[in-house]
Amino acid sequence: MTGRTSALSAALVLALCVSLSSAISVPGRPVLLSGNNGRSCPETLRLRGGCGFLGVYGSVLEPLSLRFKMMKLARMIRHRGPDGGGVHIAESDSTGQRTHGIAHERLAIVGVQDDPEAIAQAQFEGDTHKLHTLSGNQPLYSHDRTKVLSINGEIYNYKALMKTVKSTEPFRTASDCEVVIHLYDEIGEKVASQLDGDFAFVILDEKKDEIYAARDPVGVASMYIGWGSDGSVWFASEMKCLLQDCLRVEQFPPGHFWTSKTRKFTKYYNPPWVDAALATAPADLKKLKVDFEAAVAKRLMTDVPYGVLLSGGLDSSLVASVVVKMCKEHKRPLPSTFSIGLQGSPDLLNARKVAKELGTDHHEFYFTVQEGIDAVQDVIYHLETYDVTTIRAGTPMFILARKIKALGVKMVISGEGADEEFGGYLYFHKAPNGQELHEECVRKIHDLHKFDCLRANKATMAWGVEARVPFLDKEFLNTAMEIDGKYKMVIKGGETQHIEKWMVREAFNCEGSDGKPYLPQEVLFRQKEQFSDGVGYDWIDGLKAHTSKVVDDYMFSIRQERFPYNPPGTKEAYYARMIFEQFFPSATAAQTVPTGPSVACSTAKAVEWDSAWKAAAESGSMLDQSGRSVAGVHNDHKAAF
16 A cells, blocks of 8 residues: 555645636746736637546447447546537447447636637637637547547647647647647657656547557556457546446556557656666755746646645645745736645644745635545545545545535646655655665655545546646656655754755745745644644544444454455455445456555555564554554644644
8 A cells, every 4th residue: 555645735725726817937838828817818729628538449339339338438427527528439440340439528627718809819710619618629630530539638748749740730629638649640659758748548540440548657647447358448537437348447557558559558658767776866956946846837727717735734835835926926816725624633724824924815624524424435436446545535635626616616736746756754764775765756656546646636526626736747757756865865863854855845945036935944844744644633533433333343353255355454444445345346446456564655665664564564463554653753733833
């Protein structure tokens, strides 16, 4: 069990930048929208956004039956894309009586066609497609309409890629995703490696009777693959779409593509820093700061109300601070901040202080332990997991996402990834040396799609809200992971590296362009607090108490008979597994959730760093996932700062 609550503090206290008037530019980066509600932007139709998709290759169903089936299955993920949709069906010319299909449910994030000036300009130009708010609806097509694309994600380098396309034919939309289909038309399977963004997609090539599918390097965008009994291969944003028709379902591995030509996965993302021997760069704090600010700026392109997730912890506070300073620099309204937690929780108290320091208009949301317990079933259905810590952290995030959507917000910026990149979890204090710390960071990043990215994506998309994660920007990820692991070690009592993620803290231990510090010292050097702890210690304790009442001793004693694969180690885990099985009773569904010993969000390998942890794991005891379990390291944060 790994990668559970990275930047979960970052993930659940929302800083809501509802202003659409942010015009921010960074050298070499696209210019953000400007003017009232972003509507003076000359690109009248620049559509992008999260969504849900479904694809099948080689079904034995005849075209009309497959269309009806795909429409029915796509409804299961309509929460991901309530703004539009489409279905494309194609009969095979070379694989016998087989049919292929793609379905799409779209969430529109960028588009300003309701502006009277923009409409008038489009009418003057005679460009009628600009008049349609959802003209970026998918599937998207190649110029000759022989290739069909359905994609969930954002392509941040789409403008640069458009310049590399050799064809002179104009694009049909201004979607950032349309370039993917035209680039595939020219360079084929290499297309995924050229993209800078968060994505999961399928391309159906009707001329060659082939399908190509790919997922972003880390797995920020959710994606599954399944194999049907009729030999068909299925792809979807969420597992629930595939279980009716697939004998076997797996998470689509990040950084890979799959083609019907080879019928196997090919890894396209191969960063050298995976090998600790090649991660030898010094800790260049200036580069770290510049690259992170660029990563944040990329993700501020939107035509809809957006938010920045803030909890009062380091990661979310830095994201909020960078956004605030960019708003000040370009004379835009400062964001409002919104937080969630139990009454008096550490995150609520600290977020309030951070919001005051940043000058935002702060609002708080509260939930009770009972409200959290009542939401767990829905959380498990949407997150498609029975992992205990993912559910603990995903529940308040799920509750908050609903409130976010009610405010009219479609996109939020979150802080996932920093703990994995810089060794931020408290168990990293136990790392024996820089090499082992780096190798653990690599393992954590490799598994992010199973835990934190899964949670951030699905808990928000359950309500049609998209989460963007600047810490997992491809360029920034390289910057962070090329640094020698010895600079990420915690040196107790040292002048430097005396706290986890020291280099990130020190990189922003300065004044910004407004002449004010990025964060006050007590925030900048606040100890890591996992979100499931930070929303209030009573949340975890109350959930444990509830599950102990529901799962009696006899039920727990026969857990290996009830759940022969990955039997639960605690009553809380048993409770989650029972609910998961009600929604997803197949064995293949259970196998999509990883297993293994873990403490405070560690991987199984890191359990070996501490003799007590190792002994407990070997005896079969269930180790605690709370950061409070790292004895001698965790501080009690019930009091603010």
